[in-house]
Amino acid sequence: MFKIPKHQVAGHQAIDGNLGPLVDDSGRFYKPLQDDERGTTELAFYQSFSSKLPHHIRGFFPVFYGTQLVEASDGSGLHPHLVLQDITSNHLNPSILDVKIGSRTWYPEASEDYIQKVLEGDRLTTTVTLGFRISGLQIYESKESGYWKPARKEVKSFSADNVRLVLRKFVSLNLEPEPDCCFASTIYGGCSGILEQLLELKAWFEDQTVYHFHSCSLLLLFDKESVLNGRTVPFKVKLIDFAHTVEAKGVIDHNFLGGLCSFIKFVSEVLTDFKVPTIEARFN
Amino acid sequence: MFKIPKHQVAGHQAIDGNLGPLVDDSGRFYKPLQDDERGTTELAFYQSFSSKLPHHIRGFFPVFYGTQLVEASDGSGLHPHLVLQDITSNHLNPSILDVKIGSRTWYPEASEDYIQKVLEGDRLTTTVTLGFRISGLQIYESKESGYWKPARKEVKSFSADNVRLVLRKFVSLNLEPEPDCCFASTIYGGCSGILEQLLELKAWFEDQTVYHFHSCSLLLLFDKESVLNGRTVPFKVKLIDFAHTVEAKGVIDHNFLGGLCSFIKFVSEVLTDFKVPTIEARFN
Numbered sequence: 001m002f003k004i005p006k007h008q009v010a011g012h013q014a015i016d017g018n019l020g021p022l023v024d025d026s027g028r029f030y031k032p033l034q035d036d037e038r039g040t041t042e043l044a045f046y047q048s049f050s051s052k053l054p055h056h057i058r059g060f061f062p063v064f065y066g067t068q069l070v071e072a073s074d075g076s077g078l079h080p081h082l083v084l085q086d087i088t089s090n091h092l093n094p095s096i097l098d099v100k101i102g103s104r105t106w107y108p109e110a111s112e113d114y115i116q117k118v119l120e121g122d123r124l125t126t127t128v129t130l131g132f133r134i135s136g137l138q139i140y141e142s143k144e145s146g147y148w149k150p151a152r153k154e155v156k157s158f159s160a161d162n163v164r165l166v167l168r169k170f171v172s173l174n175l176e177p178e179p180d181c182c183f184a185s186t187i188y189g190g191c192s193g194i195l196e197q198l199l200e201l202k203a204w205f206e207d208q209t210v211y212h213f214h215s216c217s218l219l220l221l222f223d224k225e226s227v228l229n230g231r232t233v234p235f236k237v238k239l240i241d242f243a244h245t246v247e248a249k250g251v252i253d254h255n256f257l258g259g260l261c262s263f264i265k266f267v268s269e270v271l272t273d274f275k276v277p278t279i280e281a282r283f284n
Numbered sequence: 285m286f287k288i289p290k291h292q293v294a295g296h297q298a299i300d301g302n303l304g305p306l307v308d309d310s311g312r313f314y315k316p317l318q319d320d321e322r323g324t325t326e327l328a329f330y331q332s333f334s335s336k337l338p339h340h341i342r343g344f345f346p347v348f349y350g351t352q353l354v355e356a357s358d359g360s361g362l363h364p365h366l367v368l369q370d371i372t373s374n375h376l377n378p379s380i381l382d383v384k385i386g387s388r389t390w391y392p393e394a395s396e397d398y399i400q401k402v403l404e405g406d407r408l409t410t411t412v413t414l415g416f417r418i419s420g421l422q423i424y425e426s427k428e429s430g431y432w433k434p435a436r437k438e439v440k441s442f443s444a445d446n447v448r449l450v451l452r453k454f455v456s457l458n459l460e461p462e463p464d465c466c467f468a469s470t471i472y473g474g475c476s477g478i479l480e481q482l483l484e485l486k487a488w489f490e491d492q493t494v495y496h497f498h499s500c501s502l503l504l505l506f507d508k509e510s511v512l513n514g515r516t517v518p519f520k521v522k523l524i525d526f527a528h529t530v531e532a533k534g535v536i537d538h539n540f541l542g543g544l545c546s547f548i549k550f551v552s553e554v555l556t557d558f559k560v561p562t563i564e565a566r567f568n
Contacts, residue, residue, distance in 0.1 A: 103388070103538055108412055108413060129392060131535075131539070160535060206545055206548075206549070251413065251414055251415075251444060254542035254543055
């Protein structure tokens with residue numbers, strides 16, 4: 001009944017006997033509860049967020065179904081798991097971007113060892129310079145080529161120009177030799193496109209003093225074939241990973257907000273550079 | 285002809301034989317050009333900014349009149365100075381806030397020593413937690429009491445609650461026992477108030493990829509007596525200190541923007557908490 005997720009692009013993975021998340025056929029995602037402070041923090045977040053967030057923002061978070069004892073993927077026996085919505089379910093060939101938002105992923109309340117380790121990672125990636133970094137991705141190319149899914153090491157070493165290229169490839173039918181960006185207007189643009197959703201999230205972050213989301217990711221997902229077939233709800237914007245989400249203590253999450261604004265600028269530049277007709281107009 | 289500025293609240297001061305800025309009676313401010321990279325960087329900024337910034341943003345920066353050899357305040361002889369607009373001229377008893385914006389004042393291009401030193405300062409002040417810190421201030425109380433001007437050491441140790449109190453005192457006629465915030469609507473609010481100006485600056489920062497302003501300050505200035513006498517232009521919002529302003533390389537200044545949004549939230553909370561009539565309505 002439980003399976004290794006097919007479309008995981010970042011984080012711990014349940015392969016080679018490691019502890020990692022599982023999915024089932026009913027659209028649920030089982031994330032092993034970490035047995036240190038990170039687990040406590042993430043569980044506390046999921047147990048409280050729906051009562052603390054305004055209605056129009058809740059859709060940016062995976063649905064939380066509680067916790068459940070599940071056979072761990074590493075064979076260590078029953079282990080408590082968070083039961084969450086599987087964001088990739090109902091998507092045949094989803095293209096996915098995992099973007100860790102913020103120009104720092106450490107926070108003052110953390111231990112000195114954690115701060116030093118994480119700060120080093122922030123400086124070695126685009127986190128400090130761009131205010132975000134791509135943590136993982138897969139982009140569906142075609143039935144023949146499958147996915148473009150660069151290795152973690154390659155993703156970690158992405159420069160600003162690599163990020164720009166990824167954001168173009170993400171909304172392209174043909175990735176080579178130059179990404180055609182033919183889905184840009186449909187996916188990034190429009191009144192319910194990704195950019196509009198990011199702006200809605202930004203407006204909330206300008207005001208909210210409930211949570212500070214450290215080391216949290218924005219997951220962008222869409223299914224090229226669904227768009228080509230004219231199916232509805234072709235894409236999603238979700239926030240995931242709350243093991244370092246702490247109380248805001250009356251201050252906005254300026255770290256997340258600044259990084260989000262930077263990411264928004266990168267996305268909007270793809271739209272500005274590729275003012276092409278929407279995919280519907282081109283294929284009809 | 286050259287004098288020590290009366291209303292300097294932060295930075296190097298030309299007292300006790302030290303090298304510091306000077307002013308004259310014609311409304312000019314002479315800032316000694318630092319003879320290392322900081323001086324080169326600040327001069328390059330002042331020489332280029334007016335051609336690189338949109339017209340409506342230039343007013344946020346002091347007017348630049350070039351450089352001039354001036355007798356240094358430390359008695360070391362002629363020294364090149366930046367000749368700038370004296371923002372405090374024409375103000376009899378200005379209340380001033382110097383707010384260093386950004387959740388980090390270091391930047392990747394700096395030396396490792398500089399980064400470690402500055403990061404420590406960021407962690408010891410509100411820079412990391414609030415996304416900005418108050419670097420200095422003076423608040424005019426009355427003819428009898430003069431200014432409330434806490435010592436640098438006290439300012440450095442400000443908590444979030446201290447910052448909230450300062451922002452209330454800044455727009456109060458009576459600071460004790462509780463700041464009355466009777467200037468809040470006039471100074472922070474209204475269609476040309478400080479909040480509106482900060483929002484204009486924010487809109488520019490969401491888009492501009494010209495400069496990254498590290499360790500740059502927002503100077504807020506207003507003259508209580510001018511407001512009470514109904515004189516125009518009672519307050520100013522200026523950016524100062526560009527010794528660490530570097531090229532943006534196509535990325536928005538997410539560090540400054542995040543901090544600015546946090547500061548805007550603090551200012552707007554004073555307005556929300558003190559919905560009092562404008563000062564004109566109260567005194568007419």
